[in-house]
Amino acid sequence: MRDPEIFETVERLLETGLPVWLSFRRCRHGVCGVFGQHWGPPEGDLFGRAAGRFEEMGVGALAINCLPVDHVPGMISWLRDFTDLPLGVYPNLGHMAGSRWRFDEKIDPAAYAELGLAWREEGAQIIGGCCGVTPEHIAALATTVADTKPGRKRPPLDERLLGLEPDASPAEPWSDEQGRVVFPLPFPKLMVDEGVFVPTTGSYLVWKTLFDGTLGREQACLDVGCGCGILSVQLALNGAARVHAIDIDESAVANTLANGFRNGVADRLTGETVDLYQWEPTERFDLIAASLYQMPVDPYEEPSGHRPLDYWGRNLLDHFIRLLPRLLTEDGIAYVMQLSILGQTQTGRLLAAGGLKAKVVDFSFFPFGPFFMQNKGQIDRVEQLSDAYHLRFADEDVMVAYLLEVTRSSSNPDEGVTHDSDRSA
Ligand SMILES: C[S@@+](CC[C@H](N)C(=O)[O-])C[C@H]1O[C@@H](n2cnc3c(N)ncnc32)[C@H](O)[C@@H]1O
Known part of the structure; x- marks a missing residue:
């Protein structure tokens, strides 16, 4: 017509x-x-x-x-x-x-x-x-x-x-098991400033678990690599006593604080621009959320040096896991996203060495975006040399993003355990 x-x-x-x-x-x-x-x-x-x-x-x-x-x-x-x-x-x-x-x-x-x-x-x-x-x-x-x-x-x-x-329309709005209306989803009001990491499937995976609504309530929380603050803001909305958001990118920290303001939780949110590799934590946290970069990079194909050399793609994650025993309170929990293009064995080794254990509480499928395709050769190499893997359907490569819940290992009660006397949080 x-x-x-x-x-x-x-x-x-x-x-x-x-x-x-x-x-x-x-x-x-x-x-x-x-x-x-x-x-x-x-x-x-x-x-x-x-x-x-x-x-x-x-x-x-x-x-x-x-x-x-x-x-x-x-x-x-x-x-x-x-x-x-x-x-x-x-x-x-x-x-x-x-x-x-x-x-x-x-x-x-x-x-x-x-x-x-x-x-x-x-x-x-x-x-x-x-x-x-x-x-x-x-x-x-x-x-x-x-x-x-x-x-x-x-x-x-x-x-x-x-x-x-x-x-x-249906008389009863769609709601979840807790009776919260989920259509539309009560997603925090978030703006992503230019240059700040735009949340991806990995971010949403962690967010979904935090959206449980009670996680972090009245607790001291830490968001490692906060990006635009999707996880920090949700924790604060859950009623966290305070949330400390850290990121190497100054704009990400500013973006997180602004998003905290947008959601009415700025009073319980602090931010710090810091390189995780240089960071000397001075306090401990009851709940830690981390959704960090994981990208194997071929050292011979990265002559310009604008991307960090990271053969196995797990440098930042490994450093974070090594820090965890110093960051977690005695009963603390960390929610950590790990992609399947990084192996499980190395993560398990590091956790055990820190007196920690992990269980998978959720997972989702994570598409190979253009950035992952650029590094496909190195990803294949890492998969050949370790237990890392990804799935392939027709011509599509798909990773699995796991959400790990990390706690102190009860079989190793003394290893890395915080005692009240040495708690600074
Ligand atoms: C994959 S993004 C995740 C952002 C956010 N947590 C989310 O889920 O959307 C990783 C974040 O870690 C930050 N980052 C990268 N290297 C870092 C480092 N060495 N120390 C601290 N933060 C870092 C990046 O700036 C980025 O914002």
């Missing part, structure tokens, strides 16, 4: 001198698929106005066809407001599903005839059937409407609107 060519085409057809009747697969919501799927945006009166124009051009009749029967009510009476043309309807009772037909078996000839009667009462002057409508349906229809005249009835509003209007 938006395309002027349709009117030019109808013009050409009319020039033949033959009677021209037009039929469209359209309902009140616009273009409509054979099983009622709505293909386009709401169109207002576009089709109705086009109907008026077809009449002026000399078209002989207008119909709707090959749409499911429940999309018919309201169409004829609505079109009647725009045109005096004879109006028709011939919906379907089936459609192709893949290479097979799927028919609506519930509507038998008698039921179809009843529907036809309703279309007639609404004003249909031409009634028939499209795909899946059998000769028996048509015969029953013909008998039923034989002595009737087209009416001017308007079906009730709910029938005309097909239950798609906002007031027909």
Whole structure:
């Protein structure tokens, strides 16, 4: 209807001198698929106005066809407001599903005839059937409407609107096990400043666990490599006593603090620009969240030196794990994201050496973005030389992002354990 060519085409057809009747697969919501799927945006009166124009051009009749029967009510009476043309309807009772037909078996000839009667009462002057409508349906229809005249009835509003209007939405909003409404998701209000790391699947994986709502409550929390502050802000929203956000990037720290302000939790958020490798922690934390860079880089393909040389891709993660015994309180928990392109064995070794243990509390699939593809050769090398891996589906490479919950190992109660006397947090 938006395309002027349709009117030019109808013009050409009319020039033949033959009677021209037009039929469209359209309902009140616009273009409509054979099983009622709505293909386009709401169109207002576009089709109705086009109907008026077809009449002026000399078209002989207008119909709707090959749409499911429940999309018919309201169409004829609505079109009647725009045109005096004879109006028709011939919906379907089936459609192709893949290479097979799927028919609506519930509507038998008698039921179809009843529907036809309703279309007639609404004003249909031409009634028939499209795909899946059998000769028996048509015969029953013909008998039923034989002595009737087209009416001017308007079906009730709910029938005309097909239950798609906002007031027909489910009475109960979607909520999670805790009864929190999750549609829309109560995601923190976050802005990502230019140059600051934009959250990815790994960030969302950690966030999802923190969104549990109670993690960090009344606790001292640390966000290592805070980026825009997605994790810091959620912890503060959970009711953390305080959250310390650190990042090597000054803008990331500023961004985190600004996002804290946006979410009304700035009073419990502190930030520090610091290189984790240089950091000398002076306090301990009950909950630590870390979603850090993990990218194997081939030292021979990185002559410019603008990316940190990191053969196994795990330098920062390993350094963080080594720091953990000094960072965690006695019952502290760390949530650490690790990609599968880094091995499990080395992580396990380092954790054990620090008197720590880990369990997987969640995982998700992490696509190979362009940056990972650039380093694909080195990733393959690391996978050959260790237990690192990724999955491959058709031509797509996919990593698994694991969320580890790290705590002190009970089998090693004394190793790296904090005692009240040496706690500074
Ligand atoms: C993968 S991003 C994660 C950001 C954020 N936590 C998230 O989930 O969206 C890693 C962050 O670590 C920071 N980072 C990188 N190297 C660092 C280092 N040596 N010390 C501290 N932070 C570092 C980066 O600036 C970046 O913001």
